[in-house]
Amino acid sequence: MKDESKHQKILQAAIKVFSEKGFYNSRVSEIAKEANVADGTIYLYFKNKDDILISLFEEEFAKIVRDMRAELAREKDALQKIKRFAITHLSIVSHHPHLAEVMGVEVRQSTKFMKEYVNQPFIEYLNIIRSVVIEGQEKGLLRKDLTPGVMKRAFFGALDEMARYWVLSTKKKHSIDEAALQISDVFIRGMMSEEARKTYPWPS
Amino acid sequence: MKDESKHQKILQAAIKVFSEKGFYNSRVSEIAKEANVADGTIYLYFKNKDDILISLFEEEFAKIVRDMRAELAREKDALQKIKRFAITHLSIVSHHPHLAEVMGVEVRQSTKFMKEYVNQPFIEYLNIIRSVVIEGQEKGLLRKDLTPGVMKRAFFGALDEMARYWVLSTKKKHSIDEAALQISDVFIRGMMSEEARKTYPWPS
Amino acid sequence: MKDESKHQKILQAAIKVFSEKGFYNSRVSEIAKEANVADGTIYLYFKNKDDILISLFEEEFAKIVRDMRAELAREKDALQKIKRFAITHLSIVSHHPHLAEVMGVEVRQSTKFMKEYVNQPFIEYLNIIRSVVIEGQEKGLLRKDLTPGVMKRAFFGALDEMARYWVLSTKKKHSIDEAALQISDVFIRGMMSEEARKTYPWPS
Amino acid sequence: MKDESKHQKILQAAIKVFSEKGFYNSRVSEIAKEANVADGTIYLYFKNKDDILISLFEEEFAKIVRDMRAELAREKDALQKIKRFAITHLSIVSHHPHLAEVMGVEVRQSTKFMKEYVNQPFIEYLNIIRSVVIEGQEKGLLRKDLTPGVMKRAFFGALDEMARYWVLSTKKKHSIDEAALQISDVFIRGMMSEEARKTYPWPS
DNA sequence: CATGAATGAGCTTTCATTCAT
DNA sequence: AATGAATGAAAGCTCATTCAT
Numbered sequence: 001m002k003d004e005s006k007h008q009k010i011l012q013a014a015i016k017v018f019s020e021k022g023f024y025n026s027r028v029s030e031i032a033k034e035a036n037v038a039d040g041t042i043y044l045y046f047k048n049k050d051d052i053l054i055s056l057f058e059e060e061f062a063k064i065v066r067d068m069r070a071e072l073a074r075e076k077d078a079l080q081k082i083k084r085f086a087i088t089h090l091s092i093v094s095h096h097p098h099l100a101e102v103m104g105v106e107v108r109q110s111t112k113f114m115k116e117y118v119n120q121p122f123i124e125y126l127n128i129i130r131s132v133v134i135e136g137q138e139k140g141l142l143r144k145d146l147t148p149g150v151m152k153r154a155f156f157g158a159l160d161e162m163a164r165y166w167v168l169s170t171k172k173k174h175s176i177d178e179a180a181l182q183i184s185d186v187f188i189r190g191m192m193s194e195e196a197r198k199t200y201p202w203p204s
Numbered sequence: 205m206k207d208e209s210k211h212q213k214i215l216q217a218a219i220k221v222f223s224e225k226g227f228y229n230s231r232v233s234e235i236a237k238e239a240n241v242a243d244g245t246i247y248l249y250f251k252n253k254d255d256i257l258i259s260l261f262e263e264e265f266a267k268i269v270r271d272m273r274a275e276l277a278r279e280k281d282a283l284q285k286i287k288r289f290a291i292t293h294l295s296i297v298s299h300h301p302h303l304a305e306v307m308g309v310e311v312r313q314s315t316k317f318m319k320e321y322v323n324q325p326f327i328e329y330l331n332i333i334r335s336v337v338i339e340g341q342e343k344g345l346l347r348k349d350l351t352p353g354v355m356k357r358a359f360f361g362a363l364d365e366m367a368r369y370w371v372l373s374t375k376k377k378h379s380i381d382e383a384a385l386q387i388s389d390v391f392i393r394g395m396m397s398e399e400a401r402k403t404y405p406w407p408s
Numbered sequence: 409m410k411d412e413s414k415h416q417k418i419l420q421a422a423i424k425v426f427s428e429k430g431f432y433n434s435r436v437s438e439i440a441k442e443a444n445v446a447d448g449t450i451y452l453y454f455k456n457k458d459d460i461l462i463s464l465f466e467e468e469f470a471k472i473v474r475d476m477r478a479e480l481a482r483e484k485d486a487l488q489k490i491k492r493f494a495i496t497h498l499s500i501v502s503h504h505p506h507l508a509e510v511m512g513v514e515v516r517q518s519t520k521f522m523k524e525y526v527n528q529p530f531i532e533y534l535n536i537i538r539s540v541v542i543e544g545q546e547k548g549l550l551r552k553d554l555t556p557g558v559m560k561r562a563f564f565g566a567l568d569e570m571a572r573y574w575v576l577s578t579k580k581k582h583s584i585d586e587a588a589l590q591i592s593d594v595f596i597r598g599m600m601s602e603e604a605r606k607t608y609p610w611p612s
Numbered sequence: 613m614k615d616e617s618k619h620q621k622i623l624q625a626a627i628k629v630f631s632e633k634g635f636y637n638s639r640v641s642e643i644a645k646e647a648n649v650a651d652g653t654i655y656l657y658f659k660n661k662d663d664i665l666i667s668l669f670e671e672e673f674a675k676i677v678r679d680m681r682a683e684l685a686r687e688k689d690a691l692q693k694i695k696r697f698a699i700t701h702l703s704i705v706s707h708h709p710h711l712a713e714v715m716g717v718e719v720r721q722s723t724k725f726m727k728e729y730v731n732q733p734f735i736e737y738l739n740i741i742r743s744v745v746i747e748g749q750e751k752g753l754l755r756k757d758l759t760p761g762v763m764k765r766a767f768f769g770a771l772d773e774m775a776r777y778w779v780l781s782t783k784k785k786h787s788i789d790e791a792a793l794q795i796s797d798v799f800i801r802g803m804m805s806e807e808a809r810k811t812y813p814w815p816s
Numbered sequence: 817c818a819t820g821a822a823t824g825a826g827c828t829t830t831c832a833t834t835c836a837t
Numbered sequence: 838a839a840t841g842a843a844t845g846a847a848a849g850c851t852c853a854t855t856c857a858t
Contacts, residue, residue: 003821024228028849038823043850108309108368109226146390150383153369154362154390161361162354179354186350186358190394207838232832233841242840244834253832411817430721432636436853437820446819448855457853516717516776517634554798558791561777562770562798569769570762572720587762594758594766598802615842640828650844655829 007045010035011059014052019098023053023106053106054117060099061121064092068128078136079188079200085129086159086184090176093163104164126152133191141196151191158183211249214239215263218256223302227257227310257310264303265325268296272332282340283392283404289333290363290388294380297367308368330356337395345400355395362387415453418443419467422460427506431461431514461514462525468507469529472500476536486544487596487608493537494567494592498584501571512572534560541599549604559599566591619657622647623671626664631710635665635718665718666729672711673733676704680740690748691800691812697741698771698796702788705775716776738764745803753808763803770795 013035017026028049032039046052071088075081093100107122129152136142162183166176192200217239221230232253236243250256275292279285297304311326333356340346366387370380396404421443425434436457440447454460479496483489501508515530537560544550570591574584600608625647629638640661644651658664683700687693705712719734741764748754774795778788804812 006821027847039849040824040851041822044821049849146386147383150366150386151390153365154387157361157363157365158358159361161357161364165357179351182350182354183358186355186391186394188394189396190390190392192393210838231830236841243832243842244840245838247833248838414817432721435851440820447821447853448819449817451854452817513720517721554794555791558774558794559798561773562795565769565771565773566766567769568773569765573765587759590758590762591766594763594802595798596802597804598798598800600801618842639826651828652830652845653843656842661828 006035006037006041010037010042010045010052011056014056015060015098015102018053018056018106019101023102023109056102057107057119058121061103061119061125065121065124065128067092068125072128072132078132078139078141079192079196081132082129082136082155082188082191083181083184085132085155086180086187087177089159090163090166090180093167094176097167100163101167104160104167126156129155136191140193141200142191143193146191151187155187158187210239210241210245214241214246214249214256215260218260219264219302219306222257222260222310223305227306257306260306261311261323262325265307265323265329269325269329269332271296272329276332276336282336282343282345283396283400285336286333286340286359286392286395287385287388289336289359290384290391291381293363294367294370294384297371298380301371304367305371308364308371330360333359340395344397345404346395347397350395355391359391362391414443414445414449418445418450418453418460419464422464423468423506423510426461426464426514427509431510431517461510464510465515465527466529469511469527469533473529473532473536475500476533480536480540486540486547486549487600487604489540490537490544490563490596490599491589491592493540493563494588494595495585497567498571498574498588501575502584505575508571509575512568512575534564537563544599548601549608550599551601554599559595563595566595618647618649618653622649622654622657622664623668626668627672627710627714630665630668630718631713635714635721668714669719669731670733673715673731673737677733677736677740679704680737684740684744690744690751690753691804691808693744694741694748694767694800694803695793695796697744697767698792698799699789701771702775702778702792705779706788709779712775713779716772716779738768741767748803752805753812754803755805758803763799767799770799 010031014026014031017031017034020026021030028042029039031052032042035042042052046055068085068088071084072081075084107119130148133142133146133148133151137144137146137148159180162176162179166172166179214235217235218230221235221238224230225234232246233243235256236246239246246256250259272289272292275288276285279288311323334352337346337350337352337355341348341350341352363384366380366383370376370383418439421439422434425439425442428434429438436450437447439460440450443450450460454463476493476496479492480489483492515527538556541550541554541556541559545552545554545556567588570584570587574580574587622643626638626643629643629646632638633642640654641651643664644654647654654664658667680697680700683696684693687696719731742760745754745758745760745763749756749758749760771792774788774791778784778791
């Protein structure tokens, strides 16, 4: 029986190696070494090098989606959820910088080099934001003239660019939590409906 | 003197090829073919394959920075400049989709494979936004509690993620101009100071 | 005591797999699967992959040699034996096409990849023909100017090439029995001594 | 412009290496070394390792077919042509033992491992014999009860098995020319029609 | 005896770069 | 300056064989 823990060991090693060198500059042999297995062992658990990256997306992103949904479920309205999304996203990044680096950098690359591969978990992650925006619009908290599909990308892009900077920079000038608050605050104020602006007990 | 036009021809070919296949899946010979020169000729104008990408960033981003500065100079205040930045950025993207694709996708990758290479023009581009934010804060139009260094990344990230989607998607569901307006609108409202909200003749 | 039946099971599996893919394109794991044993089990019965092929030659050819000798013993003279050899050879082929395929194709290859290995059973098989030729010459039935060592190869080669065609072709245009008769007939007439031609009650 | 002589140089090197080790035990790097070119150069002239073998069949067999046809054209009847075929075939073998070895050994293997590849030149070579047999039958020199398609294989097989032995054996007991004469003599006598036997000025 | 996960040597092939022309 | 054939290092992947269970 194949060993589930070995699958994980290789995936974790891949995160480390990919985050350090990038996918294309990483050698399968380096991942094997990092995982303390033989080169050939990799191929007992993954079809090929691409499959390692794809599995990484699928499995790690799925976890993140699950966690994010659980976090947001505890918030009572869309505005709180937006704030929570920002905090949680950047918290994940700061706690799993290697993973964040791989995701942030390779998720784009992947769309190019694996033309056929659709990163479903990534799309789902984006759609969490979309759902929140729609919910907010229905409840009258968010402006109805904003397109959810545009907002999900704008918000994600804003957080992600910040995350990338934070992960790559060695100096960590800005506090990542403070950044999360500022970004969500700008989006919330910017997307808020006129009525909500009057009645909503703001700032939180 | 080296032939300036051939340098350009190769760079334009590289943009096309990189945008189609990504940097790592592009072959130097493909660029040569696209540029109608011999493989070896590439090496008369560029040190190596990496240097093509670096030159591409340097030169193309420099142009963009110049153009963007010129555009913003014609706007009278920070709020207008923010709007103009969004419109111009996405306009560049829609008019130069190949370039945008390379910039958007490879700019991240590049920071990994060229650790030492600091993408100065890219930083300058970001700092255009930073300057606008600072200007807005000084003029009392923008909230002073927002960190310009955070805002520049958030705003750029929002636009860039939108751009990437637009460039990669074949269906072009959302109008890119409409998206530019929505995103700048959200940022402007979100970053606006309380006084400006009362006095500024809004919406533009 | 090693399990004799498992040894056989592996050998039969090997015949099947080798005949389908050829020795070099066959995987030890495929043989194991075909034989319903674990990969490692193969190595309890055979030294290595080469040894499977060698054993196959040794054991299967030994059977064939035994059977052929028994068949020929029932014929009264060299001419009848030549005919019988052809019929029996091609009958074996048509009843054991997998085995024939392996023998026909790999027996040659084997001499190349196992420089040191002398395929003794194969030589013995050829020498059955040689004995028949010598016997015929001694009895005055066959021309004495023919070299038995040349004739054994010519006759075997003729039958074998026919067999290979028959095994590989899907259409089976020529009846294999008819071919056996034609080939032996040509050889008998061609090798017959002048006296025999006058006295021998021909055609058989 | 690609160099035609280099193509040839690689092919000749391949013949040598394949004949020594067999196709599967030959390394592309060994061929490169033997041809005094870099490993990569091989791939400028051949698609892959298989393609070297296929090219070798195509080009070398084509030459042989051409030469054999020219040789036979000079003979006046089918019986002479059969004799000439045997002499020429074994002469080619003795003058190009490496090539003969590759052809003899790999031509079989190839039909198995390159399922899709039909060795057209080999088929043509066989059909030279077939044409001769048909010609002989039409002229009344050869028995009409013999199937040309069976005879072509029998005759080729006889010669080929002899050739293989001669090529592989180090001792060269039998003279190859003598063997050619004996084999063609047996086939001619065996295939001759009754009338020809009476009227044909035999032995030649 | 039997297993099958793990090993790692060794293969083919690619492609950035060079350099003789 | 321009060429493009030649180079050869380097990488992904395979699979015969081993050995702990």
